[in-house]
Every structure is written in C-alpha cells, then in structure tokens.
Amino acid sequence: MNVWKNLFKGIIRENPVLVLLLGTCPTLAVTTSVSNAFGMGLAAMAVLIGSNFAISLLRNVIPDKVRIPCYIVIIAGFVTVVEMIMHAFVPSLYEALGVFLSLIVVNCIILGRAEMYASKNNVFDSVIDAVGMGLGFTLALFCMATIREVFGAGSFMGMEIPFLSDYKVPILQNSPGGFFVFGCLIALVNKLFKREPKKEFSCKGCPSAAFCALKDGAKNGKAENCQNEKKEESEK
Amino acid sequence: MIKGLIYIILTSVLVNNYVLTKFLGICPFLGVSKKVGQAAGMGVAVTFVMILATAVTHPIYYFLLKKFELEYLQTIVFILVIASLVQLVEIILKKYIPSLHKALGIYLPLITTNCAVLGVCANNITDGYNFLEAMASSLGCGLGFLLAMLLFAGVRQKVENANPPKCFRGVPITLVSAAIVALCFNGFAGIVETLFA
Numbered sequence: 528m529n530v531w532k533n534l535f536k537g538i539i540r541e542n543p544v545l546v547l548l549l550g551t552c553p554t555l556a557v558t559t560s561v562s563n564a565f566g567m568g569l570a571a572m573a574v575l576i577g578s579n580f581a582i583s584l585l586r587n588v589i590p591d592k593v594r595i596p597c598y599i600v601i602i603a604g605f606v607t608v609v610e611m612i613m614h615a616f617v618p619s620l621y622e623a624l625g626v627f628l629s630l631i632v633v634n635c636i637i638l639g640r641a642e643m644y645a646s647k648n649n650v651f652d653s654v655i656d657a658v659g660m661g662l663g664f665t666l667a668l669f670c671m672a673t674i675r676e677v678f679g680a681g682s683f684m685g686m687e688i689p690f691l692s693d694y695k696v697p698i699l700q701n702s703p704g705g706f707f708v709f710g711c712l713i714a715l716v717n718k719l720f721k722r723e724p725k726k727e728f729s730c731k732g733c734p735s736a737a738f739c740a741l742k743d744g745a746k747n748g749k750a751e752n753c754q755n756e757k758k759e760e761s762e763k
Numbered sequence: 764m765i766k767g768l769i770y771i772i773l774t775s776v777l778v779n780n781y782v783l784t785k786f787l788g789i790c791p792f793l794g795v796s797k798k799v800g801q802a803a804g805m806g807v808a809v810t811f812v813m814i815l816a817t818a819v820t821h822p823i824y825y826f827l828l829k830k831f832e833l834e835y836l837q838t839i840v841f842i843l844v845i846a847s848l849v850q851l852v853e854i855i856l857k858k859y860i861p862s863l864h865k866a867l868g869i870y871l872p873l874i875t876t877n878c879a880v881l882g883v884c885a886n887n888i889t890d891g892y893n894f895l896e897a898m899a900s901s902l903g904c905g906l907g908f909l910l911a912m913l914l915f916a917g918v919r920q921k922v923e924n925a926n927p928p929k930c931f932r933g934v935p936i937t938l939v940s941a942a943i944v945a946l947c948f949n950g951f952a953g954i955v956e957t958l959f960a
Contacts, residue, residue, distance in 0.1 A: 548934060551789040551790060551793070552786050552787055552788070552789045552790070552878050553786075555786040555789060556785070556786035556787075596843075596846060599842055599843070599846060599876075600839065600843065603838050603839040603842050603843070604839065606838055607835060607836070607838050607839055610835075610838065611835060625889070626882055626885045626886055626889065629837070629838040629881070629885055630787075630878045630881060630882060630885075632838055632842050632881065633842070633876045633877065633878045633881055634878075635790065635876070638876060698946075701784075701945075701949060702783055702784045702785075702786065702945045702948075702949070703942040703943070703945040703946040703949060704942070705786065705942075705945075706938050706939070706941045706942035706945055707938070707939055707942035709938050710931075710934075710935040710936065710937070710938030710939040710941075710942065711935065711939070713934055713935045713938070714928075714930045714931045714935035715930075717930040717931075717935070718930040
C-alpha cells in the first residue's frame with residue numbers, strides 16, 4: 528500500500544477515536560487540559576509503535592490460539608517502559624495522568640491495531656500504521672482538550688486567555704462536559720465528511736471480538752444479542 | 764470500622780461512580796446498554812469479576828511485589844492475573860454452576876480487557892486501602908457500574924425512539940444523553956460527607 532496513504536488514513540479517514548470509536552475512556556478522562564492530552568497521545572503512540580513493531584515481527588511465531596494473551600503481555604511490557612520513562616523525566620505529567628497511564632494496556636486502539644493490522648502485515652507497514660493511528664489519536668485528544676480547556680477553564684496549555692477566563696463554563700471540565708463535547712465532536716465529523724453516521728459501537732475494532740460469545744450467538748441464530756455484528760454484515 | 768466501609772461503598776457508588784465521573788469502562792457502558800436485561804447481566808458480571816480480581820491482586824501486590832520490591836511490574840502482573848482469572852472462573856462456572864454460566868458466561872470474556880476492572884485494582888493500591896477497604900471499594904465500584912448501566916439502559920430506550928438531526932444519530936446522541944445522566948450524578952457530590960457528618 529502507498530506509504531502516505533497508509534500514514535494519513537489514521538489521521539482522518541480512519542481516525543481511531545472519532546471514526547472507529549476506539550479508546551473512549553482515556554479520550555474522555557484526560558482531555559481536561561491540553562498538556563495532559565498531548566502527554567497521553569504521545570505515550571499511547573509510543574506504546575502503539577513498539578507493540579505494532581514487536582507483534583509484526585513475531586506474527587509468524589505466535590500461535591493463533593493464544594495470540595490475545597501474547598499481545599497483552601507485549602503491550603504491557605511497553606506500557607511499563609513508557610510509565611517508567613515518564614515517571615523519571617516528566618513526573619508532573621505522570622501524576623496528572625495517574626491510573627490512565629497504566630490503562631493504556633487495555634486501550635482498545637492498541638489491541639485493536641495489533642489484531643487488525645500488525646498481525647497481518649510486515650514490519651514497516653505496521654510501524655507506519657502505528658504512527659498514523661497514534662497521530663490520529665493525539666489529534667483527536669488535542670481537539671477535544673482544546674475545546675474543554677479554552678471554554679471550560681479559560682486557558683490554553685495553562686496560559687490564561689484574557690476575555691474567556693472571566694466567562695468560563697466549568698461544567699465542560701467535569702464529566703458531563705466530557706461526554707457532551709465528545710458526542711458533538713463525532714457529530715461534527717459526521718457532518719463535515721458527510722459520513723453515514725455510525726449506528727453502534729462495532730465489533731470490528733473490539734479486541735474481544737475473537738472470543739465474543741455475543742457475536743457467535745448472533746451467527747448461529749440462537750440469540751439476537753449482538754445486533755452490531757448483524758448490522759455490519761447487512762451493510763456489506 | 765463498619766462505618767468506614769459503608770462510607771467507601773457509598774462514595775464509590777454515588778460520588779465517584781466509575782463510569783460517569785471517572786470514565787472507566789465506557790465501552791461496555793455504551794455498547795451493551797441497549798436492553799435492560801443485557802445491561803443487568805453485564806453489570807453483575809463486572810461486579811463479580813471486580814471483587815474477585817481485587818481479592819487476588821491485592822494480596823499479590825502486598826505479599827509478592829512489594830515484598831521483593833517489584834512494584835514496577837504491577838501493570839503486567841495485574842493484567843495477566845485478571846485475564847487468567849476470568850478464564851478460570853468461566854471454566855469453573857461452566858462445569859459446576861451451568862445456570863450461572865448461562866446468565867453471566869457470555870459477558871465474562873468481554874471483561875478481560877475492560878479498563879474498569881484493571882482500574883479498580885490499580886486504584887485500590889494507589890489509595891492505600893487495606894484488604895477489607897479494597898474489597899468494599901471494589902463492591903461499591905461494581906454496584907455503581909451496575910446502577911449506571913441500568914439507569915442508562917432505561918434512558919437509551921427512550922432515546923432510540925427519538926428523532927435527532929441526522930449527523931447526531933447513533934453514537935453522538937447516545938453520548939449526549941450519557942452527559943445528561945452524568946449531570947444527574949454530579950448532584951450527589953457531597954451527599955456522603957453530609958450523611959456521615
């Protein structure tokens with residue numbers, strides 16, 4: 528695949544947060560300030576590049592049946608490395624991100640890319656894919672954090688904005704504001720790119736999809752549990 | 764003692780609700796909340812796994828990792844323990860309590876990579892809880908998750924029938940309605956302190 532196309536697909540067309548709807552937890556939690564969002568985006572990108580690289584190298588070695596645990600171990604290793612580096616060099620950011628730094632392990636973006644891309648493609652393409660996805664994630668976090676910090680706290684990267692700091696909307700800094708801004712941002716992306724709005728959270732990006740019983744139920748016609756999968760199939 | 768435990772449970776159910784104020788476990792919250800029955804199943808399964816995971820990871824941290832100064836391995840050890848624990852529980856339930864497996868089994872594998880479970884285990888360590896407090900906190904977090912799921916499933920059934928602008932259909936309107944539910948939970952801020960004052 529064309530390298531540039533591969534790199535840029537993660538930024539807009541397949542943006543992990545706004546289009547694929549992966550990694551919602553950190554997106555909502557760390558976007559109260561722009562610097563936190565940047566830190567989180569870069570940390571996730573570093574882990575993503577490392578894990579995609581390692582998993583792509585090992586893709587012919589890892590047995591298919593135990594691949595998810597293997598991926599988790601690899602990812603957890605890289606997360607620990609990033610955690611230790613951040614603790615040593617940017618302790619304030621380490622404190623601010625708190626538990627969400629170690630929760631990168633279970634971030635669907637990273638496991639999802641390992642499962643969907645790195646396990647099927649060569650090392651170079653996987654790393655490019657990781658860079659693109661990481662940039663897309665950082666960009667989405669940056670957009671959301673900008674809205675929430677500028678209007679919610681009246682500042683940008685910690686610097687006060689003269690007029691806005693007198694008329695701030697503190698609710699945007701709280702949890703309801705997070706959900707609200709995220710919903711509006713997805714709607715905006717749908718509107719701008721004239722995309723058919725996504726009805727549901729899909730199984731496509733879900734790392735658990737491989738062993739998800741809800742999905743199997745839908746396939747065997749036993750239960751109508753996982754409507755998502757059915758809808759996706761009918762869309763195709 | 765008991766007062767302290769009740770305080771922890773109430774705080775984690777109402778004030779520090781994991782889904783609505785701490786943003787942990789958003790994926791199942793938005794993904795499996797279409798029907799009240801499914802939402803309840805998922806909530807109970809998460810509560811169950813949270814309590815089990817805390818019961819196992821808390822001693823591991825204090826008697827193994829801390830003793831040998833291996834705290835930096837926390838993330839790797841916790842995620843592996845949780846993942847294998849969930850598999851083990853599933854196998855045991857399938858063999859010995861098939862009825863419970865039928866009700867909860869399908870949700871269990873989904874919980875392995877749920878950030879709420881790992882989050883509870885990690886938070887219990889950061890907050891410096893002792894074993895009983897950690898158990899109370901994970902019970903509270905699980906119940907809080909269940910409560911949020913049930914409430915939101917009810918809200919969502921109404922939202923499904925509404926007719927929002929085209930670009931808002933599906934996920935965006937779900938998130939906006941989650942914002943309103945979260946706003947309601949913001950009203951609980953301070954209630955527990957007042958109760959125990």
